[in-house]
Amino acid sequence: MSYFSSNFKLGILGGGQLGKMLLNETRKFDIYTCVLDASDEAPCKIACNEFYKGDLLDYKTVYEFGKKVDVLTFEIENVNVDALETLEKEGIKVYPSSKTLRTIQNKATQKLFYLDHNIPTAAFSRFAYTSEIEDAISNGGLQFPFVWKSAQFGYDGNGVKVVRTIDDLKDLPNTECIAEAMIPFKNELAVIVSRNVKGDIKTYPVVEMEFHPEANQVEYVICPARIDKEVAKKAQDIALKVSNAFNHVGLLAVEMFQTKDDEILVNEVAPRPHNSGHQTIEASYTSQFEQHLRAILNLPLGNTDSKVAGIMVNLVGAEGYNGNVLYKNIETIMDMNGVTPHIYGKKQTRPFRKMGHVTIVNENLNEARKVAETVKNTIKVISE
Amino acid sequence: MSYFSSNFKLGILGGGQLGKMLLNETRKFDIYTCVLDASDEAPCKIACNEFYKGDLLDYKTVYEFGKKVDVLTFEIENVNVDALETLEKEGIKVYPSSKTLRTIQNKATQKLFYLDHNIPTAAFSRFAYTSEIEDAISNGGLQFPFVWKSAQFGYDGNGVKVVRTIDDLKDLPNTECIAEAMIPFKNELAVIVSRNVKGDIKTYPVVEMEFHPEANQVEYVICPARIDKEVAKKAQDIALKVSNAFNHVGLLAVEMFQTKDDEILVNEVAPRPHNSGHQTIEASYTSQFEQHLRAILNLPLGNTDSKVAGIMVNLVGAEGYNGNVLYKNIETIMDMNGVTPHIYGKKQTRPFRKMGHVTIVNENLNEARKVAETVKNTIKVISE
Structure with missing residues (x-):
């Protein structure tokens, strides 16, 4: 069944920010969508065709939702995987598969999987x-x-x-x-691999997570990573090896450590659009969200090259603020070159809650990095 | 009142494809939206917060809708302008203004306006x-x-x-x-000028409409236009002169003829996102839809430069087909480099109905032009 058929329905488990950005792309392709989420205030509640409120971990809820759609995907891993397995047996297309998800959901199983497939990991x-x-x-x-x-x-x-x-x-x-x-690493890197139903594969460029020197928190996702070509090649190869081992459909975000000896060790993976790929919306020929849709709908994969360099800054709730959210100085950052805020639409802020992100693009990566730092020091997510 | 206030509401008159692409950007900024359209099948029906069905030309309908919102804009010029005028008097912000719209709605008035302001026109x-x-x-x-x-x-x-x-x-x-x-012209050009409430102005690059040599129909919108720098400068200057004369808020798409003697004559204007700016979604740092929002919400205007060259091909219903729409060979074009289809979500096709558009981006304009021609010759909008 083609997704252009007027009867085609895509189901999404989870209605948070990732689902919201995915829904944006479904609008472009006019895909009919159904979303299941536990909260009536989910960011996905508008922009989908049918919204259902329900527990993503409840077998019956997920099963009954899945029976309404033709292709089922998820924007969060914490869903009832037994229900997905039953749905697959009954002919619903679940991408990524219950098998992929089951391996990933349990971190011990995931680590053993790497050992079994000869994939370097700590x-x-x-x-x-x-x-x-x-x-x-x-x-x-x-x-x-x-x-x-x-x-x-x-x-x-x-x-x-x-x-x-x-x-x-x-x-x-x-x-x-x-x-x-504990791995004493130089860099934390990530590669998003996309794979469609018929097995075509395309990888996004290697990105780098830059940490705050003292707080040890990721401050910036930087694309492309500022690393040697050989290291980038090694990271790409290992990401592809992981992708092949899973034989997944959809996106697989592979997070890795670059050790002091330039070894690459796989940290963990996420079988969905990922925080390390948000800059693709502005920086890439094909955003990770469009690519996920292309993959799970078995369409040709899009070009994963970048048009320009991109940096992503997370917008998280500032410490000491709880309540109705206020984006202090957002207009100031919107006046900076190549700056796009993405507000997820959560009404309430609390310390460290992910409330949005800001993308900074520029032909010159160093220039983008400078603007990103100014953005980071300017905008603040507080409460009214 | 800031648009970040939880009570802020943006109203959009018209729920067609332009409104749909505008709504996509409101989601990114989490702006609360209300849409009025005559059709229950309007592409905007989902992705807005409140949808109202009603006649855009009816005074009472438009007035009552406008009273619900803080800022009112439109995606189509054929709306009741008397209602807009009353709303302005009662404190609703209407952008573009009723005055701008009234001048533009009547083509005779619009032409006289050009004469009055010493703007070259046929x-x-x-x-x-x-x-x-x-x-x-x-x-x-x-x-x-x-x-x-x-x-x-x-x-x-x-x-x-x-x-x-x-x-x-x-x-x-x-x-x-x-x-x-009748103007024997070399080229039909267009420039989109953006102006926010406080009067900041930014113009997009000059685009060119390439016509089919025999059918005399626009086949491609090409950005940047393949014209001399001096001609481009003249077109930009005249577009700015038109913008200044209107003193509009929001976008103003200025369509112009380049005569055989390289004179620039203004053909007509549209005070809204425009067909000649669709390629900005993929090609520009700031899409025309985001820019329209920034302008009417009095936010800083975004960078109007292009990241890459962009070409737009309209998807119109093929002759001889009426009924449930089918996009023949859409998967074939999605496999071409830098190609993004935009499907507007109209269920029924008929000959020449605008059903969508396709954007082709590439670092190299000539390369994009080649791909665009292949796209044009491959995809066909037919019925089931």
Whole structure:
């Protein structure tokens, strides 16, 4: 069935900012869309044809939603994967597949997958419960420091903690987890790989996450990454290897570390449009959102080259502000060259909540970097 | 009142393809939108916050809709301008203003406006009724050939006819009209001027309409126009002069003829996003739709430069096809480099109906022109 058929319906699980940007592209192609989200205030509530309120982790809710559509995709990994599997068996096209998602949802399974496929990744140990870690330490099977990661439902920094002493373990949930070697890395890199149903593959350029020198937080996503060609080639090759191993349909964002010895280690992947690809909207011939649609609808993939250099700055809620959001100085940054704010439409801000992002494009990457810093120092997400 | 206020509402008169592309940009900025359109199947029906069905030419309907919003704009000129005037008096911000629209709505008034402001335009005569033209011809006051234009509600080629003999007058409506000298032109050019509430002005590059050598129909909008720098400068200057004369807020698309002697004559203007600016979505730092929003919301204007060369091909219904639309070979063109189709979402096709457009971008304009020709010869808008 062609997506041009008047009966075609695309389903999206999750109605947040990624879904919203995906919906924008569906409008361009006039694709009929249905969205399921738990919140009546989801950014996707407008711009889709049918909106359903419901729990993405509930089998019956996801199954019944999936039965309404022809192709089902998701903008968030925390969805009921058993329902996706049943839907696939009943002929609904689920992209990425339940198999891909199941492997990725559990961080221990994901790490084992890399080992099985000979994909370089940081050394790790797997534990059924956090409480087992103390035994491993007393046995000498595990040394400080390490990175504790919850196996399930870790998302955007939740469920991750650097453990340097036994005390750091105290407040962690007693759940399935991994303990991963800390990698002293030069750069955190990412590559988005797109793959359509018939198996065509195109990769976006390598991007670099630039960290704040003190706060150790990602401040800028920079495209292209300011790295040697050989390193970029290696990162691209490894991203492709990961993509081939998953045999996914849709986007696969592959996050990697560049070690001090210029080794590339895979950190984790996301089978969907990703924060590291937002600059593609303004900078690339084909945005990651359009590309995801092309991939899951089995259309030809678009050109992933950049028209210009692009930098992305996240807009997160400032500390000390809760309530109705206010974007202080947004008009000032809109007066800067090549600056486009994207406001996600969440009504309430709270500290560190992702409220939007700003893209800075320029023919010259260094110029874009300068403007990005001014943007970062100017706009502030506060409350009324 | 800032558009970031949670109470701010933007109203759009008209829910067609221009409104749809404008709505896409409002989503990025999270602007609350209300749309009024006569059709329940309007492309804008989704992606706005509130949709109202009603007659755009009815005073009471437009007035009551306008009272709900803070800023009112339109995507089509055929709206009730008396209602706009009343709304302005009652404190609603209407951009472009009723005054600008009133001058433009009537082609005779528009032509007189150019004369009054010393703006070069083709010679013309004004008639209260088409029937008066015959008298003018017998008196020797008017010679064949000339271009007959209905003063009111001429839109997209309707209400325009080349008159070469007395017989050509026969089927024309007996209405207020002008008879305009035929201009043997080298090129049809256009410049979009943007002006915000506080009076900042930025112009887009000059674009060129390339005509089919036999059919005399616009085939491609080409940005930048392949003309001498001096001619481009002259076109920009005249467009700015027109913009200054109107003192408009929002976009003003100025269509011009480049005569055989490289004179520039203003043909007509549109106070809104325009067909000659669709390529800005992919080719420019700021799309015309984003720029229109920035202008009417009194935000800083964006950069109007191009990232890459852009060409636009209209997708109109093929002759001989009526009914449920089908975009034949759309997947073939999506496999070409730098090609993005925009489907407007009209369910039914009929001959020459505007159903969408395709943008072709490339660093090299000649390369883009080649791809555009292949696109034009490949895709066909037919019925199921």
